[in-house]
Amino acid sequence: MKNKVHFFDKELRRVYFAWLSAINVITALILIFVTVPEKYKIGGGIAFVTALLVIYFGLWIHANSIKHIILKINNSKAEVKVGDIFEEEGLKVIAFNEYFDTLVNERVIASSSLNGQFIINHVDDIDELNKEIRESNHLSSRKTEINLSRQEGNTQKYQLGSIHVHKNFLLAAFTKFDENNRAFLTMSDYINCLLNFWNEVDIVYANRSVAIPLLGTGITRVRGYDTMSEQEKLELLLWTFKISRIKFTYPAKVTVVIHESLQDKINFYRLKKI
Numbered sequence: 001m002k003n004k005v006h007f008f009d010k011e012l013r014r015v016y017f018a019w020l021s022a023i024n025v026i027t028a029l030i031l032i033f034v035t036v037p038e039k040y041k042i043g044g045g046i047a048f049v050t051a052l053l054v055i056y057f058g059l060w061i062h063a064n065s066i067k068h069i070i071l072k073i074n075n076s077k078a079e080v081k082v083g084d085i086f087e088e089e090g091l092k093v094i095a096f097n098e099y100f101d102t103l104v105n106e107r108v109i110a111s112s113s114l115n116g117q118f119i120i121n122h123v124d125d126i127d128e129l130n131k132e133i134r135e136s137n138h139l140s141s142r143k144t145e146i147n148l149s150r151q152e153g154n155t156q157k158y159q160l161g162s163i164h165v166h167k168n169f170l171l172a173a174f175t176k177f178d179e180n181n182r183a184f185l186t187m188s189d190y191i192n193c194l195l196n197f198w199n200e201v202d203i204v205y206a207n208r209s210v211a212i213p214l215l216g217t218g219i220t221r222v223r224g225y226d227t228m229s230e231q232e233k234l235e236l237l238l239w240t241f242k243i244s245r246i247k248f249t250y251p252a253k254v255t256v257v258i259h260e261s262l263q264d265k266i267n268f269y270r271l272k273k274i
Contacts, residue, residue, distance in 0.1 A: 004267040007147070011272060016056050023052070023267060031271060066268040073242050077253035080234070080271060085257040086122070090209030091165075094118045095174040097183060098144075101134045101153040102126050107155045108181050130154070132217055133164050133171075138204070142173075152181070155174040160189060161196025165204050167251065172197055174215055188225050190216065198244035209248070211255045212237070214262060230265040234258075237251055238271070 005012060027048075036044055068081040069179060077220045085092050101108050102123070104116045111120060123129050133139060134156070142162035147155050173184035174193060185193065192217070201210060216222065218232045237256060248254055258266055 003064050004264070005060065005269045007060060009063070009269070010062075010206070011269065012060060016059055019059070019144055020052065024055055030102055047268055056136055063269040069268045069271050073238065073272065074245060076246070077250070078238065078241065079253060079255040080238075080258065080266075080268065081255065082232040082258045082260055082263045083215050084259075085211050086117075086210035088209075088255060088257060090211060090252070091170050091181055091205060093170045093210065093212040093215075095213065095215055096171050097175045097177045098149075098157045098173050099147075099154040099177065100156075100158060100164065100171065100173060101155050102130055105152070109152075114223075122169070123166075129166060132166065138165055139164055144147065148244060149179075153177075157257035160185075160215060163197070163200040169202070170204065170210065172200075172215075184223055185216070190222055191236070191240065194240040195244060198241055198246050200245070202246040205248075206250070207249055207252050208250045209255065211257050213259070217259075217262065230262050231267055231270070232268060235271070 017051055059079065068079070071078045071080070094115060102107060102119055104111050104119050109116045111117070117235070119126065139158060139162060142159045144157045144159055146156060156171045159174070160173055175185055176189065178184060197215075210236045213238060214230060216228075217230055222228050234256065241254065
């Protein structure tokens with residue numbers, strides 16, 4: 001197990017000192033009524049200090065083993081956990097590019113990607129899905145420009161963050177594509193896309209729970225921020241959720257599903273600060 005939480009992590013020390021304060025109060029109350037014989041004081045002191053060290057180590061090990069956390073953001077329940085988004089209940093978000101491409105040929109869409117797995121395993125009729133998207137009333141006002149120079153895939157672009165509802169899935173236009181079909185975003189694109197995405201979710205979710213993958217991972221390049229970590233992308237996703245003011249009324253909730261291949265890159269303990 002990778003130690004994502006530093007041994008002297010500030011939040012870890014805060015929790016430990018809270019435990020220490022409670023232990024000190026209990027110990028002081030006990031010593032009011034119990035007198036420790038002189039011959040046991042040294043051994044008792046060593047045992048007490050050892051117990052405190054064991055508690056700290058236990059808290060540290062627990063902090064590094066967390067794979068699930070529940071947060072309350074804007075009175076909404078937000079859950080972050082390791083899992084498979086296709087096994088989640090409610091609406092499941094699948095990130096597409098700005099063209100809502102459906103061509104899985106390893107050049108436009110990789111079969112191993114979440115996008116590719118959705119199309120291969122969860123779309124019965126690709127032509128029908130393309131027709132849905134083209135004729136969607138909701139997306140009609142989200143169209144931007146047409147790129148007639150594309151050799152493969154669709155040519156109509158849509159505003160980043162736009163959503164198309166397909167059965168129990170929310171298909172989201174999340175990345176731009178360059179002339180070589182490489183996904184990219186600028187930081188401004190990234191933030192505006194997420195804010196627009198949450199606004200779209202607010203329109204279509206109809207009090208249903210929404211499961212979201214960690215948007216922006218994989219092949220997506222955030223230009224100018226090539227070293228942006230998965231942790232930072234997760235915190236940005238949650239931050240934009242917070243400032244969007246969207247509210248999920250119980251029992252609906254939002255769940256960010258972290259793929260198991262990324263779990264060692266996510267410090268769940270740090271999310272408590274949010």
